[in-house]
Amino acid sequence: xxxxxxxxxxxxxxxxxxxxxxxxxxxxxxxxxxxxxxxxxxxxxxxxxxxxxxxxxxxxxxxxxxxxxxxxxxxxxxxxxxxxxxxxxxxxxxxxxxxxxxxxxxxxxxxxxxxxxxxxxxxxxxxxxxxx
Numbered sequence: 001x002x003x004x005x006x007x008x009x010x011x012x013x014x015x016x017x018x019x020x021x022x023x024x025x026x027x028x029x030x031x032x033x034x035x036x037x038x039x040x041x042x043x044x045x046x047x048x049x050x051x052x053x054x055x056x057x058x059x060x061x062x063x064x065x066x067x068x069x070x071x072x073x074x075x076x077x078x079x080x081x082x083x084x085x086x087x088x089x090x091x092x093x094x095x096x097x098x099x100x101x102x103x104x105x106x107x108x109x110x111x112x113x114x115x116x117x118x119x120x121x122x123x124x125x126x127x128x129x130x131x132x
Contacts, residue, residue: 004108005040006118007048014060020119027132040072043100075107
């Protein structure tokens with residue numbers, strides 16, 4: 001099973017005080033046990049790292065980098081993919097939608113990934129299934 005992993009899920013896995021922590025932690029463990037192909041983008045990692053550093057501190061950044069990132073297959077954003085993401089962001093014209101989200105949608109469509117591990121409603125709005 002291929003699953004795209006979003007910032008909202010990664011953050012919830014790391015922050016024990018996040019309202020989605022328990023379902024995120026259980027879903028993460030289930031996906032690891034099932035040996036799912038966990039896909040993300042370097043833009044998602046950048047967004048997550050900045051958020052974790054600001055809100056949780058460097059120990060959490062270290063946990064993200066050493067324990068979580070190795071479980072992911074990272075898709076690196078090329079100049080062309082960046083352009084596609086920016087065009088999608090400008091077309092959507094929404095302050096609440098991020099460039100990382102638009103890049104994620106493009107990766108999911110190109111790779112035929114239908115499931116996102118995310119707590120972000122934008123994935124549902126784009127026609128993807130979200131877990132948990």
